[in-house]
Amino acid sequence: MSLSETLQEHKEELLSALEEGRRDTLDEQLPELRAADLAEILEDLLAEDEGVETVLALLDCLPIERRANVLGYLPGEEQLALSEAMSDETLLKVLEEMGSDERADLFNLLDEDRRESLLRRMARQEREDLKRLASYEEGTAGAIMTSDYVAIPCGMTVSQAMMRVRQTAPDAETVYQLYIVDRDGRLAGTLSLRQLMVARPGAQVDELMIKDVISVSVDEAQEEVARLVARYDLLAVPVVDHEQRLVGIVTHDDAMDVAESEATEDIHKGMSIGQLEDGVSRVPLWSLYRKRVTWLVLLVFANLFSGAGIAYFEETIAAQVALVFFLPLLIGSGGNAGAQAATLMVRGMATGDVGVKDWGKLLGRELLVAGSLGLTMALAVAPIGVMRGGEAVAMIVALSMVTIVLFGSLIGMCLPFVLDRVGWDPATASAPLVTTLVDASGVLIYFSIATAMLT
Amino acid sequence: MSLSETLQEHKEELLSALEEGRRDTLDEQLPELRAADLAEILEDLLAEDEGVETVLALLDCLPIERRANVLGYLPGEEQLALSEAMSDETLLKVLEEMGSDERADLFNLLDEDRRESLLRRMARQEREDLKRLASYEEGTAGAIMTSDYVAIPCGMTVSQAMMRVRQTAPDAETVYQLYIVDRDGRLAGTLSLRQLMVARPGAQVDELMIKDVISVSVDEAQEEVARLVARYDLLAVPVVDHEQRLVGIVTHDDAMDVAESEATEDIHKGMSIGQLEDGVSRVPLWSLYRKRVTWLVLLVFANLFSGAGIAYFEETIAAQVALVFFLPLLIGSGGNAGAQAATLMVRGMATGDVGVKDWGKLLGRELLVAGSLGLTMALAVAPIGVMRGGEAVAMIVALSMVTIVLFGSLIGMCLPFVLDRVGWDPATASAPLVTTLVDASGVLIYFSIATAMLT
Incomplete structure (x- = not known):
């Protein structure tokens, strides 16, 4: 991954500020960078010698919330390398601030011992949520969904629902699509924030909600989820378990990422290359060899x-x-x-x-x-x-x-x-x-x- | 395009209800279908003899707003065939209800005379807006953007902005991302509805807004727009003209469509096939021949x-x-x-x-x-x-x-x-x-x- 010139400049400024201990420059520069861009700079730094130390020093200058956010933009391998160098305490704080889907992905990369030690330090509900999200098979709706959605119980009024939205706003992945659930947690309907805003404050959400909701099962293939989001122009698609209980949502941005990686997979498959676990410039050589050799040898015989x-x-x-x-x-x-x-x-x-x-x-x-x-x-x-x-x-x-x-x-x-x-x-x-x-x-x-x- | 079994059933029910003049069945069935699904049924019908008449009869059973919505899901060629069979009056009403980006796309397909006759019947502002949107070159941000966004003038308070959002809600493509513009219409900042909802009602939007906005120029390539939306997980990206004036937005769903068609184009290009103007099952044979023959013949000589x-x-x-x-x-x-x-x-x-x-x-x-x-x-x-x-x-x-x-x-x-x-x-x-x-x-x-x- 090569950096654009602007990012290269930023990287050099950050590095020199870090070396010379100019904390004020760092405090000024870091917030100006978007998470995706900062992550790209960090990824580049990680490829260098002692990259992990440099990156951790930079991350230390960020508030925990932003640290978690930037980390989420890094590829899994890099997240793992940084996590391994963090104390349990710091890592716990970072994990807590990450989106629930990214948290589960990172958790799955950690080794058994580390996972156990982290789980022991978590509150019960947090632990259950993490274990559940981490348990879904890769490539399914369950594995890409987040549990940070806004659920509204049946029977709430519009004004109560608005209050709930305001309370959840800082943590939810999206507050623009609300999910109405019955007493057993089953998905009963959906309502957009737009509809809620123009509705009569005393009305009940049950009367307003759309009952015929497009939803997917936790074990639905991720490409099918992306296809639904694209076909029906959805902001997010709710994910339900086998009892129709709402367990998560997949947002449009994650669906778009899935669509991109599926397209890459299709393009590679069209040339008889197996599914790569990472970009071509980063995947291990042995893996690249294996993913190419099978068909090449078969075709020699053909x-x-x-x-x-x-x-x-x-x-x-x-x-x-x-x-x-x-x-x-x-x-x-x-x-x-x-x-x-x-x-x-x-x-x-x-x-x-x-x-x-x-x-x-x-x-x-x-x-x-x-x-x-x-x-x-x-x-x-x-x-x-x-x-x-x-x-x-x-x-x-x-x-x-x-x-x-x-x-x-x-x-x-x-x-x-x-x-x-x-x-x-x-x-x-x-x-x-x-x-x-x-x-x-x-x-x-x-x-x-x-x-x-x-x- | 082949229909799934469920859609096939719906199609047959609709057809028999139409033939037997059972208007109540139609009124019951039609609203149950999602726009994307109904459009797929109509597309299938259009391929049959006298398809245009059948489809127009079905569309007549829908309220204008929904008619416009369903039409927007059809491929351009089909939209054109239906438009040609509509009276100026009906077409005008439908155009009015379409999203401004889809309206401009359809308008561009109509022949010169029809365009002139429609423009003459429009109000001045509507006409100017349409002419402007229709003028951007295909494949650019200008050609895929919509002008149905929420603009908030600098200096408005949070509660005034909320009022504006409520008023614009029915027409805007998205109300979840607001764009703050100065007196000359230049893009000054952006604010999410989420931020607005938790802000103090008396605060000014200027204090809250994010000034470092990611925006694109009207003549930016559409794949670049899609890449930005994917990279920064945006709900929409604002489009500005050469004087930095806000002229439109590209929403996440349109960006996802662009990403899909760009992937298809790349896959075809990887096999030396030129850019097709439609799906392989629908593109004219002559065009398919032309898009394949160039490189094949060049490679004969190579x-x-x-x-x-x-x-x-x-x-x-x-x-x-x-x-x-x-x-x-x-x-x-x-x-x-x-x-x-x-x-x-x-x-x-x-x-x-x-x-x-x-x-x-x-x-x-x-x-x-x-x-x-x-x-x-x-x-x-x-x-x-x-x-x-x-x-x-x-x-x-x-x-x-x-x-x-x-x-x-x-x-x-x-x-x-x-x-x-x-x-x-x-x-x-x-x-x-x-x-x-x-x-x-x-x-x-x-x-x-x-x-x-x-x-």
């Missing part, structure tokens, strides 16, 4: 089919070595068109634009588009065929191009649907996989046409 | 370098035709590793995880990872080399594999940085482009090694 095809046609090749000239071009073109077709389908399925039911219609469209693409590319390559080997070779190459591009596009287009059908992730139809499959079929198509036309 | 390499080594090939067996495998493997490396860099640069400054460090990392990948793949392919052509061929193939994978990965890793350096979009380093470049180098590496070792 590529043997191309080799087998070539071995089968060795006589044709030996008789007309000039044919090899066009081999990379033809199979490469088919692979490119196929990878395009697969990518369009996979992304369409991920965003909800394409459904399995649309397969028939899309097949017809792809036939037309791929046919036209193949013809265009055949026209482009035909003159080269004439130049390299005369009209016969040009015919072979042009005919192969149309067939390979058409066939490759159809493989690319259909593979995501087939994978989805058998219960796999359609995104497994990555560019490398499609390219490899198309390579093998391309070899067969090209040399079959050549053998037929030359003999 | 692939000629591979052919030229092969032509140069024709003697080696003729002497040892068995070498062709490994050609697709070797260049395919290099292409896959290279495409992975390029994708990791391009996505890292898009999310801000990787900066141009990190190039050196990342080069070192890639050398290590790609070297290990190459060795692993060489070990996988070596036994096949022994089987097909003995130890000499196995050595050639294994050595070529390491070299090609290493070289391919380096090309893939460096290309995005080089493109960025010369002012191009790093995402131009697509999988097909990298694969094609690596193919050509792979041919040269393989046959050079073979020629050297066999003679």
